[in-house]
Amino acid sequence: MFIRAHAKKRSAQPTLYTRAVRDLVIIGAGPAGLSAAIWARTLGLSPLLLERASEAGGQLLRIFRDVTDFPGVIAPDGRLLSDRFLAHARHMQVEFRLGANVAKLEAAARKLTLTTGETIDAGAIIVASGVRPRPLGVPGEAHARTTFHGAREAFVGRRAVVIGSGDAAVENATAIAAVTKSVTLIARGSALRARSSLRELLPSTVDILSSTRVESIERESDTLIVRVQGPRCPQRIVADAVLVKIGNLPNTEAFGELQRQKDGRIAVNAKGHTSAAGVFAAGEVADGVLPRIVTAAADGAIAAREAAAFLGRW
Numbered sequence: 584m585f586i587r588a589h590a591k592k593r594s595a596q597p598t599l600y601t602r603a604v605r606d607l608v609i610i611g612a613g614p615a616g617l618s619a620a621i622w623a624r625t626l627g628l629s630p631l632l633l634e635r636a637s638e639a640g641g642q643l644l645r646i647f648r649d650v651t652d653f654p655g656v657i658a659p660d661g662r663l664l665s666d667r668f669l670a671h672a673r674h675m676q677v678e679f680r681l682g683a684n685v686a687k688l689e690a691a692a693r694k695l696t697l698t699t700g701e702t703i704d705a706g707a708i709i710v711a712s713g714v715r716p717r718p719l720g721v722p723g724e725a726h727a728r729t730t731f732h733g734a735r736e737a738f739v740g741r742r743a744v745v746i747g748s749g750d751a752a753v754e755n756a757t758a759i760a761a762v763t764k765s766v767t768l769i770a771r772g773s774a775l776r777a778r779s780s781l782r783e784l785l786p787s788t789v790d791i792l793s794s795t796r797v798e799s800i801e802r803e804s805d806t807l808i809v810r811v812q813g814p815r816c817p818q819r820i821v822a823d824a825v826l827v828k829i830g831n832l833p834n835t836e837a838f839g840e841l842q843r844q845k846d847g848r849i850a851v852n853a854k855g856h857t858s859a860a861g862v863f864a865a866g867e868v869a870d871g872v873l874p875r876i877v878t879a880a881a882d883g884a885i886a887a888r889e890a891a892a893f894l895g896r897w
Contacts (some may be wrong), residue, residue: 605631607890608695608705610685611834613641614876615866616711617668617677618883619890624675626891631703632677633695635684640665641713642867643876645730645751647758648781653876664876685712690840690859707890710838710849710857710864711883714831714874719746723800726807727825731755738763741823744809745769746797752828753777753785759826760786767820769795769811771829800825833868844869855886861893 607623609616612634623630638644646661658664672679687696688708695703716729727746728737743763745756748770754777756768766789768775773794775782795813802808809820833848835841842850842858849864851857857864865882867874891897 604704604706605629606706606894606896607631607709607887608633608703608707609709609711610695611641611711611713611866611868612636612639612679612681613711613713613866614643614668614879615713615868615883615886616641616709617672618880619709619711619865619887620672620677620883621668621675622884622887623890624677626887627896628887628891628894630677630887632672632679633683633685633697634679634681635712637681639669639679639681643668646754647731648754648784650876653880661876685837688838688840688862690838690857690862693859693861705861706894707861708863709855709883709886709890710841710862710868711866711879711886712834712838712868714833714867716827717830717832719797719800719827719829721797721799723802724827726800726802727827729827731758731826737824740764742821743767744807744820744822744825745828746825747828747830748772748775748777748793749828749830750777750781751830753781755826755828756789757781757784757786760789766790767792767822769797769809769813769820771796831867831874835868854889855882856889861890863889 607628607630609619609630609632612632620630620632643661643665650658650664684698685695686698693705693708738759739762741763742765743759744767745752746769756766760766768789768791770793792813795811798810800809807822807825844850849869851864851869855863855865863886865886866879
């Protein structure tokens with residue numbers, strides 16, 4: 584086993600591998616993955632950080648309000664905090680690979696296969712692959728957006744519909760209201776689920792339709808028709824842009840060998856151990872109870888320590 588090879592004296596014959604071998608591979612460059620990489624370097628490891636997107640940051644890049652819940656940092660948005668995480672990681676000489684998408688994890692062997700066909704053997708693995716937007720599941724959903732980031736021009740001076748009732752929906756409705764002609768917020772439940780601090784920032788100009796279900800999204804010429812069912816609304820709402828914010832799903836497609844929780848997230852113990860020895864998980868892919876930046880960063884640090892212990896380096 585890799586761990587035993589590490590524990591042998593330096594005079595011992597090295598283990599031969601036919602594929603690339605790393606002591607630690609971290610999957611995902613959001614807060615959990617970046618924190619894990621930083622702590623791994625602190626502990627003397629040489630982690631390889633894989634991120635399937637074209638830039639690091641994860642969910643931080645989807646935060647457009649002031650970040651005030653990460654101790655010691657007050658930032659106007661998530662991108663600035665992401666930049667600080669990245670600067671720290673670069674200072675620690677963490678090796679990044681962007682656009683690196685993991686297709687399969689062979690958990691028992693701690694072997695990764697990328698979508699390019701490349702394989703990587705690892706002494707330990709930390710899965711910090713985060714989450715993706717939950718689909719609405721109605722006809723015409725492809726006409727809607729799932730992020731405000733990079734699409735500000737799609738909302739300026741236009742009629743917008745935001746679907747959802749949690750923090751992300753209310754936060755985005757607030758941000759959009761500053762540039763749009765009108766905003767309609769459609770909530771499936773009878774009340775908004777967002778934190779009170781976010782609800783208080785929601786402009787009175789935002790029209791809230793509660794207990795309302797979206798049936799479909801249709802395109803008619805240059806406009807969108809959102810067909811709904813609810814007690815206080817017409818059956819169709821005309822919009823120029825639709826934003827869907829109804830929660831997230833964990834990015835676990837490549838990790839089918841790992842035990843899951845009921846909500847589909849990877850099952851872990853208090854120290855981030857998964858059902859496979861030497862494979863750990865951190866952040867929102869494993870924790871749906873308190874999905875916050877500070878908890879993701881803490882999860883990453885703990886997972887890095889546990890990975891170092893597994894490798895005999897703690």
